[in-house]
Amino acid sequence: MEYTMNCRERYAVIELFDCITDAYRCFLNGSRPSQSAADVASLIYLGVCGVVAGEDRVSVSSKYCHQNTGELTCISVTLVEKIISSLMSQSQPAEVVSYCVEVLRVLFQDTDLMSQLVRLFQNEDQMISHLAAKSVSTCVFYRLHKSRTVSPVWQQKCVQSFNSSPPGAELDACLWSLTEVLKRLLKGAYREILEKLLEAFDSSLSALCSKFLPEGRKKAAHPLVDFISSRHWGTTFYLLLDLLEVLTASSLTCGAGVCLRSQRITHIHSSALLTAVSLSSDGFVKKRALLLLKKALLQKAGEDWALEEVLSPGLKYEHFNSDMTTLAQTVLTAVAANWLQGVHVGSASFFGGTRRIQGDKSQKSDSVMLRTVSLLLLKSMVLHIQTAGGTEGVDSAVHGYLQSLWAFLRRCSVQLTEVTHLCCWISLVFGEQDDDMMEAAKALLSIFLHHRPICGLDDDAVLEAACVSGFNPHCHFLLLLQSVSFDHSILLDFLISAETCFLEYLAQYLKYLRTDWQGFTAACARISVSDCPVLWQESLAYSCGGDMAVSTCKGESEQVEFSPCFQPTDVISPVERIGFIAGLRLVEYDSSDYSDPENMELSALDIEQETSTPQVSIRQKEYKSSDSTLLSDPNFPLERRPDQHSLPVIQNEQASCTNMAPPSGHMSCEMSTRVVLCLSQLSEVVTRLQTKNLFPYNPSSLLRLLAQVNNCFQQWHLSQLNKQ
Incomplete structure (x- = not known):
């Protein structure tokens, strides 16, 4: 302590600040300061203690003390963290490492700096308190890493x-x-x-x-x-x-x-x-x-x-x-x-704060809160179903929870009060967050599959009731594909990404789709462009360069219907259509580098991992560079595709849809054709990646499901032609 008191007499606050700043610059540059390790340690100790022991502060003017002692403490505490971080990074020269070790030895063994840093936790200056906590945390972790104490x-x-x-x-x-x-x-x-x-x-x-x-x-x-x-x-x-x-x-x-x-x-x-x-x-x-x-x-x-x-x-x-x-x-x-009655959702926040404009009816509610409450309740319902088993009492309780959720969403969201087709709610609430949307879709599908066998209704009545309650799985899947403009490459990104549960959801839905094609076609007839949320329509208009035909119907209130710039009845080649759909994507995926397929969970598909050939990880950019050009190559051989005739057949079926008399059947054929075309393209590109050992897991089970769906579509279309 005598050495410390001599330093107090020797250095003024300004000199302390300058010396510590010079030492900090040296550590940033990867060099050692000119002072000895003991001197630097003493300077740091004085800087840290400057605002703790007020009676021992260096004798300077009170004005300077009030304005700059806090800054001295902040830079001293930060320097301690910088020294420890330099040691942990293992990127410093050997002489700098030995110098840092000696500084820390003096600080934490000779002067017991840890006690002084911990005392700063209670400082009224939040900056000092936080920097002290940050420095202490680094010290504690370094000690745990080095000595396990x-x-x-x-x-x-x-x-x-x-x-x-x-x-x-x-x-x-x-x-x-x-x-x-x-x-x-x-x-x-x-x-x-x-x-x-x-x-x-x-x-x-x-x-x-x-x-x-x-x-x-x-x-x-x-x-x-x-x-x-x-x-x-x-x-x-x-x-x-x-x-x-x-x-x-x-x-x-x-x-x-x-x-x-x-x-x-x-x-x-x-x-x-x-x-x-x-x-x-x-x-x-x-x-x-x-x-x-x-x-x-x-x-x-x-x-x-x-x-x-x-x-x-x-x-x-x-x-x-x-x-x-x-x-x-x-x-x-x-x-x-x-x-839920006590949960109040505020306006959506942005970088400028929260919009509070009087009379502004276009204000949006906090979508994070809406998504979180919805998913919290949906996931709880799924767990409740799994543990309670399939009983009528559980089914009636589930319907009560869903009604409470719809009431909450309508109370908090102006957009949802205007929805006539309740199945659109999932896209309106979760449209900005892919991972949450997939979790919600999977949860609602599980709820529907639980409800279906015990409700005592026929299949058509079950789906009608599901639409009224907003959990028809066919509608959810169609709206999902609409939201990505039927772009199979986005679905591929979902499949190879560990960020969503899309693989589990898609497998579970395709298994159900095989057994209820009639319900799927009914949903196709029900879903139209006007069912899309406004957000999606705006995105489509932007992707088409603003070339959207808009018609206004006069009534009690103005309703706007969007007619897309692409007419599904136009007969074009599959390759051209692929190029068109790719141009409609809502998100630019060329810059996406977050897909991490190395740890995919495949329990839902019961997929057996290949043992004969090593699995090669693939990211979005690798797929783009190696395979995206093949999609637009008209000379790409059809025999390389999983089903040689699937895409041409779909093209011919789409053309024949224009001759179908019933408007509802026409709409159903158009929508189902686009869905199956998208899934066929997905199957094709997954197969190509698999043959090149570029797919991160064995997709054989998924490809079988996609092929079965394609067969269902062809059989249904033949039955429609026979009815004419």
Whole structure:
């Protein structure tokens, strides 16, 4: 300490700031500072302690102290993190590495800098508190990585804060710090260290969540009201929700091992989380809580930052099924108790804030909230069906939940109040998010398949009732294809991407389609361009260069029908049609580099992985470069296609559709022809990629389903011709 006091007499604040800045620049450039490691360590220590011990501050003018001491602390704390990050990156020269190691030895062994950094957690300046938490997290992770030991000072501070601290800066810093350390361990697949750290915090985290999220809806309301009255409640609660997602994600890494209570908090305290959604006035808190519950139900907690192979060990922990059932039942119980009535959805947000224009009826509701609530309820219904079995009581309850969802959506969305065909709701709500749309479509298909055999109605009546309730799977599939302009290459991207469950959904739907072609054709007659949401029509108009014929029908209100620039009755070659449809795509996929097919789940298809030939991963750009030119090549041999006559037959059938007298039959033929053409093109390109060993899994089962659908179409068309 005598050495430190000598430094205090020797350096003024300005000199400290300049020296630390010079050292920071050196580390950024990959060189070592001119001062010794001990001198740099002392400078850093003085800079960190400058705002902690006010009576020991360097004697300078009060004006300068107030304005610049905080900046000195910030750069000093940031320099500590930079030094540790340089060591972990392993990209520095050997002499710089040894220099950094010596600086850290002096800081954390001779001067006990960790205690000073932890004290900054309670600083009123949010910038200083956050930078301290960031630096401490890096130090803790570095120590865990190097010596497999937890910093006792940091652990004691966090445990104490979790047990006793009210919402505020100190608790916020501890929550953020622990969350960051756990995230890094999950990203790096440090399973043993992660388990050890979670065990150390298990009891304190359980106590913290029991205080913020008491079990039981009746017990949850009163404490939450008390916390909401606190000025810091919103920020603290949001950070707690971030921590809960990390804990939930860590439970997916347990496999068949022991899962701690803290890792199950999201499921155990789900009732209190739902209560927070209805009671909180902070929109960001509501949204974060709902997203947490949705990710827990979909088993996607941590998907944005954790390694997929870490979160998918195969086996689940002992209480996994019961926890999922508890979460689903909690959601359904809340919905039955009119929980949705208390969920208020604000206006859609954008980078400028939230639109609040008086008299603006075109304002859109927050689509994230609508999607999350919808998917949360749909997934809970599916789990309820799977656990309760097929009974009439379950079926009537499912219809009640769906009616509650429709009432909620109509109350919150102006667009949905104008929909006459309720099956369009899924596209209006989920159209901006592919992964959620596929999850919703798969859930609604499961609900329909459960409802179909126990309702006691014939097939036509079942589909009519499904349309009235908005879950006709044929309509959903047709609207999905319309939304991508019947572009098979987009479907291919969905198939090879691990970001959606499209493979499972498509396989399940095609299996059902084989058994109900009549219901499919009825849906084709029902779906028209006017059924498309306005968003899709605008996208189609933009893709066609604005060449859209618009006709207005006068009535009580103006209704606009869009006639696409492409007329399906025009007879063109399959290759030309492929080129046209490709030109209508809504999204430019040339720049997409996010499809990761290496870890596709294929359980829904019961696909057997090939063992004779290695699987080659393929991304969007690889497909574009190797195969997209073949689609527009008129000289491409037909014998390379899975069905030599499928596309020419479809072309001839499309031409013959123009001679069919009944308007409904004409519409049905046009729509079904476009659907089967799209699926045939998809089958063709998947087959070509498979022959080149470029497809990421064995698609034989999928190709068989697509061929069977094509056969159903040909048989149906022949029957239509015989009726003429």
